[in-house]
Amino acid sequence: MTQADASPTAAAASWSAARAPGADVFAALAEAAVASIPEPLRGYLGDIAFRVAEFPDEDVIRDLDLDSPFDILGLYQGISLAEKSNFDSGALPDTITLYRRPILDVWAEGEETLGDLITHVLIHEVGHHFGLSDADMEALEAAADG
Numbered sequence: 401m402t403q404a405d406a407s408p409t410a411a412a413a414s415w416s417a418a419r420a421p422g423a424d425v426f427a428a429l430a431e432a433a434v435a436s437i438p439e440p441l442r443g444y445l446g447d448i449a450f451r452v453a454e455f456p457d458e459d460v461i462r463d464l465d466l467d468s469p470f471d472i473l474g475l476y477q478g479i480s481l482a483e484k485s486n487f488d489s490g491a492l493p494d495t496i497t498l499y500r501r502p503i504l505d506v507w508a509e510g511e512e513t514l515g516d517l518i519t520h521v522l523i524h525e526v527g528h529h530f531g532l533s534d535a536d537m538e539a540l541e542a543a544a545d546g
Contacts, residue, residue, distance in 0.1 A: 423452040426500055426518060433519040437526065444481060448494045448529060450522075454501050470502045474521040482531025496525040 430450050434442065455469040466472060478494025498521060507514050527537045 420504055421514065423500060426452040426498055426503070429515050429518040430498060430522055432515065433522040436519065437523070441530075445526065445529065446494070448478070448496055450496050450498075452498050452500055455499055456497075469499075470505055472499060473502050473506065474498045474525045476525040476528035478529065480529055480531040494529060496522065496529070498522065 427450070430452070434445065434450065437445070456464075456466070456472055456475065460466070460472070460475060461469055464472065475497045476494070477497070478492070498518065503514075503517060503521060507517050510517070512520070524537055
């Protein structure tokens with residue numbers, strides 16, 4: 401029986417002791433999402449650092465002109481593969497950050513599982529690593545949805 405099949409009272413009881421998953425759970429779900437990326441694409445991720453933060457920092461909020469720290473679920477910071485050069489030196493490592501609290505907010509309002517949502521956000525940020533824009537990814541998602 402799924403949560404959806406349970407009576408409201410049984411469903412409430414099963415959630416009564418539940419806590420929001422912490423950064424360690426997010427990290428494990430992100431690792432599973434990375435592992436699900438097929439080779440050879442996964443091989444191109446190189447040394448990307450994956451991290452979980454509660455919210456974006458003030459610099460990210462300012463630089464991206466966000467109205468709220470809840471306006472972003474993840475962020476790729478680095479030089480995309482489309483722009484990398486053998487002459488690059490001294491650059492910081494590429495990083496993908498998942499923002500726990502904004503992701504939990506979206507998860508609580510939707511029908512998607514937390515694992516699926518984290519995978520979606522992570523794959524979106526990996527798309528930026530490969531040089532895709534938000535518009536490129538929206539077009540790919542629309543084509544996939546048929």
